[in-house]
Amino acid sequence: MQLVLNTHGTSLKRKAERFLVRIPNRTGTVEIAAAKIQSIVVASSIHLTSSAIELAIRNNIDICFVDKSGTPFSRLWQSRMGSTVTIRREQLIASDTDVGLSIALGWVQKKIGNQSAFLKQLAARRPKDEEAILTSNASIEELSAKLQSVSGLLDEQRGTIMGLEGVAGRVYYDCLAKLMPSEYPFDGRSRQPAADAFNAMLNYSYGVLYSLVERSCILAGLDPYIGLLHTDNYNKRSLVFDMIEPFRIIGERATVLFFTGRRVKAEFFRSVPGGIELAPEGRAALITNMNERLDKSVKYPTQRTTKTGGVKYRRIKLRVTIQYEAHAMANRLLGKTDMPRIVDAEELFDDET
DSSP: OOOESSTOEEEEEEEEEEEEEEOTTOOOEEEEEEEGSSEEOOOOOOOHHHHHHHHHHHHHEEEEEEEETTTEEEEEOOOOOOTTTTTHHHHHHHHGGGHHHHHHHHHHHHHHHHHHHHHHHHHHGGGGGHHHHHHHHHHHHHHHHHHHOOOOHHHHHHHHHHHHHHHHHHHHHHHHHSSEEETSSSOOOSSBSSSSSSHHHHHHHHHHHHOOOOOOOOHTOOOOOSSSSSOOTTTHHHHEEEEEEGGHHHHHHHHHHHHHTTTTOOOEEETTTEEEEEOOHHHHHHHHHHHHHTSEEEEEEEEEEEEOOOOEOOOOOOOHHHHHHHHHHHHTTOOOOOOOSSOGGGGGGGSOO
């Protein structure tokens, strides 16, 4: 599980092998075994003891600090390197090989495929909007088909890939904008600060995913700062921005259904200079929803059978698939064969739309 500390003044202490959480204005203390926690997210000002930090580190639990937009700005992690440096060496040369192109294309194709699948489900549930949604989706599928023909080296094709991805994204968000309630207009993507309530919630949902992707990279021995699609830049977690692409649909779906299901409230948002951000009530509602989705059990490929060539599956939590994807990338960089790890879109879309 992920422990999210989102209330100002909360204290996190240690008692033997358990964390003690005390929230202001609430009676009693919550005790949680360290063995049950994968990560701790600090989203507000809290009291954190050194003994709690030690317990987290000994149990391989990272403590991630996020800002008001949900974007990680610091992380407490063990000081030991958890893998061979060979993986990071291979990251550096991947852009000059066909492996780098294959990995990058896989991320973008899965991202666009997930968006397309989501639009099809929205169309099926909204007869009055069906024609408009399917028209937008047809354009997205055409762009996806163009990606199939991309070949060569990643350094040569990076601009083409990101250009097609960008056009598909604009079509996708333009379509979603038409489905928003009239009291919450949405006119394209905006980031920091968000120009509207939809972008404020969407940005925070992406922040939740950034934290999980970065943690998965570290555990797999990947350097979060060495990307493939997103080029290197000072203090830029380029690989995190790459690897999040097929998983953005989790945040997009949660956000869209908050608005189309009319579950958003005015108190979820507050004005800031130049835009809008999620208020504490909105963050709590979104984080709860995101964690419910990430803890959902999905069917996942584990290995190929030797006799029939088929695939064996098992059910794991959706959040764990992010970790598997990171390990799969590390294995490919080391020249090892591995199963395709990104969960199929259909597995994400069997609840309400």
